[in-house]
Amino acid sequence: MSAIVPTSGRASGTRRDNISKKEGNMRIIKSVAALALLGWTTMASAHFVWLEPAGENKVRAYFGEWADDQREKTEGFLGKVVVEPSVNGKKVKPSATGADYFEFEARGDTRLGQPVLFKETLVDYNARLxxxxxxxxxxxxxxxxxAGGNTFVLTFEGKPLAKTEVTVFGPPKWMKQFHTDEAGKFTIETPWAGQYVLExxxxxxxxxxxxxKPFTKTRFVTTLTFERAK
Known part of the structure; x- marks a missing residue:
């Protein structure tokens, strides 16, 4: 008579191995998700929204890094940020959508506002053209x-914001930091013809x-885009 070899130990070990693999996979998934969230939050705090003209009575909203020609996609981060913007004080939907922009109908100087929650920080994106x-x-x-001048004032909730850094980007992808004075003012130079973005x-x-959803602080980010004619 052949001996009967117990199998319960092997089965139990297999189940433990399967459970360990599943737990390991779950940890990997959670780690990837955490890294993705960290990257998304870090990216969002570094990027900004800016406006560009798009023909008569039209503007386009972009999200990314102007100086690096980095424009996030509408099916990616742009679509997660510019979700329900206010254009000149009114909630509107895009009149057109491109691969990396949302287009809106607007006249004259145009302003866009879009608050977005990132973990415990509310980022309020403001952009002006x-x-x-x-x-x-x-x-x-x-x-x-x-009107049309190179001296500007930075205001927060209608009051001048003193001693605050402002970054100016110029046409050759030039960049320079300025600081507002006690009256919130600063003056720049525009030696090149083309587009300038102030942030x-x-x-x-x-x-x-x-x-x-709760937040513990608010980060306001603002840009001003304008063209210097030739």
Whole structure:
């Protein structure tokens, strides 16, 4: 009579191996998700929204890094950020969509606002096209002190923001940092014809909720785009 070899031990070991593999896979999935979230949050804090003219009475909104010619895709990060923007104070939908932009109908100096929640930080993206209007209407805005001029004032909630860094990007992908004075003003030079983008940020430690989700601080990011004619 042949001996009967017990199999329960081998089966139990196999089950343990399968469980260990599943747990390992779950840890990998969670790690990948955590890295993706970290990358998304880091990228979002570094990028900004800016506007460009797109023909008569039309503007295009981009998200990325202007100086690096990096424009996020509408099916990617752009579509996650510019989801329900306010254009000149009104909630609107794009009139057209491209691979890396949303297009809106607008006239004159145009302003766009879009708050987005990233973990516990609310990032309020503000963007403006044109330097004719001297008024500041966005939460954080760069406005000219005179129509078409090179002296600007940075305002936060309608008040000048002093001693704040402003980055100016120029046509040859040139970049220079400026700082506002006690009156929130700064003056730049525009030696080249073409497009200029001015960018500034301001963080406020304040609790609140956005779409029912809590946040502990708000990061305001603003840009101003304008063209210097030849």
């Amino acid at each position: 044109g330097r004719t209007d001297t008024k500041a209407l966005l939460p954080l805005e760069i406005a000219p002190t005179a 500034a940020g301001h963080t406020v430690e304040k609790n609140g909720q956005h779409d029912g």
